[in-house]
Amino acid sequence: MKPFDFARPETIEDAVAMLDARPAGHANGSALLAGGTDLLTLMKADLSAPDRLIDIKRLAELDNRIEEDEEGLTIGALVTLAQLEEDPRVTALYPALAEASSLAATPQLRHMATIGGNLLQRPRCWYFRNPHVHCWLKGGDECQARQGENQRHAIFDISPCVAVHPSDPATALLALDATVRLRGAAGERELPIADFFAPPTAERCTETIIRGDELIVAVRLPAAQGWRSTYLKAMDRKVWAFALVGVAAALRVDEGRVIDARLALGGVAPIPWRAEAAERLLAGSDISAEVISHAAEAALDGAQPLAKNAYKILLAKALVRRALMALSG
Amino acid sequence: MEPSRHLPVTLSVNGSQYPILIEPRRTLLDALRHDLGLTGAKKVCDMGDCGACTVIVDGKAMYACLLLAVDCDDREITTIEGLATGNELDPVQEAFIRADAFQCGFCTSGQIMSLRALLDANPEPDDDQILRAVTGNLCRCGAYPNILKAGRLAADLQAQAASNGQ
Numbered sequence: 001m002k003p004f005d006f007a008r009p010e011t012i013e014d015a016v017a018m019l020d021a022r023p024a025g026h027a028n029g030s031a032l033l034a035g036g037t038d039l040l041t042l043m044k045a046d047l048s049a050p051d052r053l054i055d056i057k058r059l060a061e062l063d064n065r066i067e068e069d070e071e072g073l074t075i076g077a078l079v080t081l082a083q084l085e086e087d088p089r090v091t092a093l094y095p096a097l098a099e100a101s102s103l104a105a106t107p108q109l110r111h112m113a114t115i116g117g118n119l120l121q122r123p124r125c126w127y128f129r130n131p132h133v134h135c136w137l138k139g140g141d142e143c144q145a146r147q148g149e150n151q152r153h154a155i156f157d158i159s160p161c162v163a164v165h166p167s168d169p170a171t172a173l174l175a176l177d178a179t180v181r182l183r184g185a186a187g188e189r190e191l192p193i194a195d196f197f198a199p200p201t202a203e204r205c206t207e208t209i210i211r212g213d214e215l216i217v218a219v220r221l222p223a224a225q226g227w228r229s230t231y232l233k234a235m236d237r238k239v240w241a242f243a244l245v246g247v248a249a250a251l252r253v254d255e256g257r258v259i260d261a262r263l264a265l266g267g268v269a270p271i272p273w274r275a276e277a278a279e280r281l282l283a284g285s286d287i288s289a290e291v292i293s294h295a296a297e298a299a300l301d302g303a304q305p306l307a308k309n310a311y312k313i314l315l316a317k318a319l320v321r322r323a324l325m326a327l328s329g
Numbered sequence: 330m331e332p333s334r335h336l337p338v339t340l341s342v343n344g345s346q347y348p349i350l351i352e353p354r355r356t357l358l359d360a361l362r363h364d365l366g367l368t369g370a371k372k373v374c375d376m377g378d379c380g381a382c383t384v385i386v387d388g389k390a391m392y393a394c395l396l397l398a399v400d401c402d403d404r405e406i407t408t409i410e411g412l413a414t415g416n417e418l419d420p421v422q423e424a425f426i427r428a429d430a431f432q433c434g435f436c437t438s439g440q441i442m443s444l445r446a447l448l449d450a451n452p453e454p455d456d457d458q459i460l461r462a463v464t465g466n467l468c469r470c471g472a473y474p475n476i477l478k479a480g481r482l483a484a485d486l487q488a489q490a491a492s493n494g495q
Contacts, residue, residue: 001354002354003352003353003354004353004354005334005353006336006353006397006399031395033400036395036397037377037392037395038402039394040356040377040395040397041376041377043354044375044376045376053353053397054401057400066440082389104463105465106380106465106466107443107446107461107462107463107464107465108377108380108383108390108391108392108443108467109377110391111386111389111390112391112395112396126365131482141458196414239461239464240464240465260374
């Protein structure tokens with residue numbers, strides 16, 4: 001790790017003033033430290049070398065609490081994955097998020113990792129993480145994964161980068177219609193998580209639209225009245241692995257009829273992937289094995305596997321079917 | 330940019346206070362091992378991928394390699410060195426010996442700290458909870474079956490000690 005200064009501002013305003021407006025994810029400048037479970041691995045590999053770390057864990061205004069009101073749930077940015085896994089309101093009303101959190105990483109990491117940092121974590125692509133490879137996402141000319149070892153990579157081709165987003169909770173939050181509240185030099189804004197994530201472009205080599213002078217303040221979930229949800233994750237071992245494919249499904253069902261459906265896939269694209277065609281097919285339908293099967297096909301419509309990851313299509317369809325079956329049972 | 334300064338930090342480890350002067354980039358793991366001479370937490374992957382550096386921070390098992398020492402200056406840290414009382418081993422340590430729960434021993438201090446944190450929070454865990462508590466600790470010798478046995482035995486030994494103490 002390169003040397004850096006350590007700052008502990010007292011207010012969000014002071015913290016934001018220490019940041020600058022360059023796109024988040026640039027190598028130098030100031031970086032925010034919360035759980036540190038992703039940032040420290042990036043810094044140890046010299047993929048990130050900030051001049052200054054800004055400790056935001058002790059900011060009185062930044063919350064590590066989960067609060068419920070009639071509009072839903074507000075999850076402070078500093079809430080850990082361990083809290084999300086165990087909180088009785090999350091397990092009862094938003095099971096997809098509790099399940100996704102409990103299937104992520106390890107007990108030690110879940111005690112440390114915050115939801116804010118989890119949404120901002122960088123990809124685990126082995127070319128990106130290798131300090132000796134100058135990949136496209138790090139400003140290089142090409143994405144080595146496209147013609148290389150791409151077993152773990154994207155099957156929806158939406159960016160020059162084919163790394164997949166590594167977060168399990170992000171996939172669940174997309175299916176749960178979460179919003180992300182940001183605070184920056186220009187004030188506060190709140191946007192749907194579907195708009196918060198965006199595939200990397202040449203101008204912005206990151207996976208979110210957060211500005212360099214902003215931080216996540218909270219994640220908000222709408223009221224879950226009538227909704228059921230679940231998260232399923234395929235890994236190459238039983239625990240402690242990033243998702244090969246993750247599926248989050250949320251359904252509102254009334255007497256066998258689907259009123260509303262939301263379906264999100266992880267491990268298939270550089271951002272959590274919303275399967276809107278499948279959602280449209282499910283909405284208004286009488287739930288049946290046939291409908292579920294059609295929805296699984298629709299969810300993977302348009303997928304373009306790379307040389308070594310076509311298996312993800314079958315895997316994702318099977319997980320979609322399994323998740324929808326579980327919710328309709 | 331000025332060169333990085335050393336910062337004064339007081340680490341509270343195993344009930345003792347250790348005032349030290351360190352660079353912000355020093356991890357808790359390096360501070361424990363090099364500044365405090367507590368080498369029970371092992372430095373193996375140093376990337377949060379193995380669990381050998383597991384310590385208990387404010388009651389929760391965490392990886393010392395992914396914490397900055399400056400970030401721990403008002404937190405209660407317990408390492409493997411803090412478990413035994415004199416010559417009397419902690420029930421989890423005793424259980425690892427009796428259940429033959431290690432071969433090379435390199436992951437053992439981390440495994441023990443994870444199970445110590447589990448038993449602090451849940452004195453009567455079932456097998457799933459024991460296994461889940463050590464999912465973040467890799468054992469390359471494959472001692473997992475006996476680590477599970479050690480977890481069960483540790484809970485029993487701790488319950489016995491508690492009832493004897495009453």
